[in-house]
Amino acid sequence: MSVLLIAEHNNKELRPFTLNAATAASQIDSDVHAVIIGQNSADAAKQLSELPVVKKVLSVEGAHYENFTAENFAPVIVKLADNYSHIVCSANTFGKNLMPRIAAHLDTSQVSDIIKVISADTFLRPIYAGNAFATIKSNDTKKCVTIRPTSFDPCESAGGSAPIEKVDASEEFSNTKFIKREEIKSDRPELGTARIVVSGGRGMQSGDNFKLITEIADKLGAAIGASRAAVDAGYISNDHQVGQTGKVVVPDLYIAVGISGAIQHLAGMKESKVIVAINKDGEAPIFSVADYGLEGDLFEVLPQFMEELNKLNTIQK
Amino acid sequence: MKILVAVKRVIDYNVQIRVKEDGTGVVTDNVKMSTNPPDDNAIEEAVKIKEAGKATEIVAVTVGEEKAQETVRKALAVGADRGIHVKVDGTLEPLAVSKILQKIVDKEKPDLVFMGKQAIDDDCNQTGQMLSALLNWPQATFASKIDVKDNKLEVTREIDEGLETIEINVPAIVTCDLRLNEPRYASLPNIMKAKKKPIEEIAASDLGVDVSPRLEQLKVEEPPKRKAGIKVANVAELVQKLKNEAKVI
Numbered sequence: 001m002s003v004l005l006i007a008e009h010n011n012k013e014l015r016p017f018t019l020n021a022a023t024a025a026s027q028i029d030s031d032v033h034a035v036i037i038g039q040n041s042a043d044a045a046k047q048l049s050e051l052p053v054v055k056k057v058l059s060v061e062g063a064h065y066e067n068f069t070a071e072n073f074a075p076v077i078v079k080l081a082d083n084y085s086h087i088v089c090s091a092n093t094f095g096k097n098l099m100p101r102i103a104a105h106l107d108t109s110q111v112s113d114i115i116k117v118i119s120a121d122t123f124l125r126p127i128y129a130g131n132a133f134a135t136i137k138s139n140d141t142k143k144c145v146t147i148r149p150t151s152f153d154p155c156e157s158a159g160g161s162a163p164i165e166k167v168d169a170s171e172e173f174s175n176t177k178f179i180k181r182e183e184i185k186s187d188r189p190e191l192g193t194a195r196i197v198v199s200g201g202r203g204m205q206s207g208d209n210f211k212l213i214t215e216i217a218d219k220l221g222a223a224i225g226a227s228r229a230a231v232d233a234g235y236i237s238n239d240h241q242v243g244q245t246g247k248v249v250v251p252d253l254y255i256a257v258g259i260s261g262a263i264q265h266l267a268g269m270k271e272s273k274v275i276v277a278i279n280k281d282g283e284a285p286i287f288s289v290a291d292y293g294l295e296g297d298l299f300e301v302l303p304q305f306m307e308e309l310n311k312l313n314t315i316q317k
Numbered sequence: 318m319k320i321l322v323a324v325k326r327v328i329d330y331n332v333q334i335r336v337k338e339d340g341t342g343v344v345t346d347n348v349k350m351s352t353n354p355p356d357d358n359a360i361e362e363a364v365k366i367k368e369a370g371k372a373t374e375i376v377a378v379t380v381g382e383e384k385a386q387e388t389v390r391k392a393l394a395v396g397a398d399r400g401i402h403v404k405v406d407g408t409l410e411p412l413a414v415s416k417i418l419q420k421i422v423d424k425e426k427p428d429l430v431f432m433g434k435q436a437i438d439d440d441c442n443q444t445g446q447m448l449s450a451l452l453n454w455p456q457a458t459f460a461s462k463i464d465v466k467d468n469k470l471e472v473t474r475e476i477d478e479g480l481e482t483i484e485i486n487v488p489a490i491v492t493c494d495l496r497l498n499e500p501r502y503a504s505l506p507n508i509m510k511a512k513k514k515p516i517e518e519i520a521a522s523d524l525g526v527d528v529s530p531r532l533e534q535l536k537v538e539e540p541p542k543r544k545a546g547i548k549v550a551n552v553a554e555l556v557q558k559l560k561n562e563a564k565v566i
Contacts, residue, residue, distance in 0.1 A: 093474075100444075103450075110441070110447075127343075132537050132539065132540065239478060292563075304553075
């Protein structure tokens with residue numbers, strides 16, 4: 001049977017991790033259908049139809065889908081589920097919120113946050129903040145799987161021409177009302193997909209001091225991350241948090257500044273290709289995962305770092 | 318308003334996890350166990366709501382082995398009124414736990430169910446959402462702020478893009494983020510008092526719920542180790558290494 005991919009989008013365009021989830025879906029079965037639920041989401045639906053791995057797009061439109069409420073989305077997917085062996089979605093806050101609601105309705109044990117498709121019923125997933133990997137076989141006839149987007153490459157985004165089929169909307173769930181969304185807009189690359197991430201921790205001592213990080217991030221074309229301690233202290237907003245309960249990032253270069261390296265933070269960044277740690281405590285656990293460690297006071301190191309970057313003739317973007 | 322708070326006993330967040338040599342799981346013998354951290358936030362929030370005069374009773378529930386009762390006892394010590402321990406052998410999948418919690422909700426008829434957004438052992442992040450599906454209740458996941466307004470809650474949720482605010486009608490499920498509040502410590506007198514608070518013990522088998530596993534854990538292994546890095550002497554060396562050795566800038 002086919003795989004049903006749930007597209008994540010903002011009604012105008014697909015959100016980038018939909019492409020990573022599509023790759024994972026296509027590794028489970030080559031017959032991937034994708035459902036897009038939203039309001040005035042025709043452009044995003046068209047984008048979805050152009051993914052070569054997607055064989056059919058199901059489009060569901062309704063005013064009550066505008067804000068992606070799980071209580072409204074779940075019944076639509078449950079109705080469609082009859083035709084599919086697997087339902088797949090990204091394990092970001094969208095998928096984490098939605099998929100268990102679907103799985104429970106289908107009486108299926110969900111497999112969360114997989115990092116590898118071993119076969120159509122067996123998956124690899126991290127447990128204990130990534131300190132162990134579990135190989136899980138699902139014996140449910142219908143499988144609900146969320147995928148860790150950074151563990152799968154994005155699929156090709158052009159060249160496909162899947163048919164788009166309209167599907168009827170389900171009733172509105174009246175006990176949940178969307179009020180508002182506060183998105184922090186930035187010209188920087190998205191944290192989840194950036195090639196370079198510069199992160200600050202408690203050692204930054206204030207939100208104001210994050211400008212030292214911002215400067216370097218701008219120079220490198222990097223996204224800005226943070227440890228939970230820095231977010232808790234109010235230095236920076238929650239969408240920057242990297243770690244077990246924040247975002248998982250796998251950039252080419254991760255620069256951890258003033259971050260001690262609690263296992264919960266390492267869970268979100270230790271798969272990065274190259275890790276740099278800047279910390280005045282030479283015994284900080286962050287050094288155990290760093291390729292390059294620099295022991296020193298960040299308030300001296302960061303300005304010097306900026307100076308050295310300014311000396312370079314070229315910087316890769 | 319009556320609040321049911323679900324708590325789980327997990328390996329303490331500070332413990333360095335060791336994988337068993339036979340690949341059947343992780344070492345739990347002689348390892349410090351604690352309440353799942355965001356479950357502490359769930360209890361704290363319930364207690365704060367009660368202190369504000371907006372809740373009348375807090376019931377703490379856990380589903381687990383004999384020793385899981387410690388987590389209920391801890392909840393009682395920080396302000397829950399009574400406890401329920403649903404006894405099971407071994408570990409259950411979130412689907413099974415949510416079915417058990419559904420039975421407890423049927424029996425207790427709470428207005429709100431709070432729990433942590435995710436357990437730090439299996440990192441599944443499922444139980445709250447599954448329970449709200451089974452009950453067909455609204456769900457407010459990853460909550461970092463809760464305002465109780467009569468029979469509604471206004472909840473701020475932490476999402477990848479920033480923050481989202483929703484309004485949900487009671488009865489409802491809320492799963493709590495670590496940033497929701499600062500859990501208090503239990504004082505010694507309250508720990509003593511908690512010993513006298515009642516904990517009802519229920520055998521999971523008496524609830525008539527199918528908790529049989531649907532998933533097989535075939536193997537648990539260590540993640541690949543990073544190879545050891547080097548310490549650089551100064552910033553110039555660091556930038557030179559990043560440019561010419563790692564070739565990432």
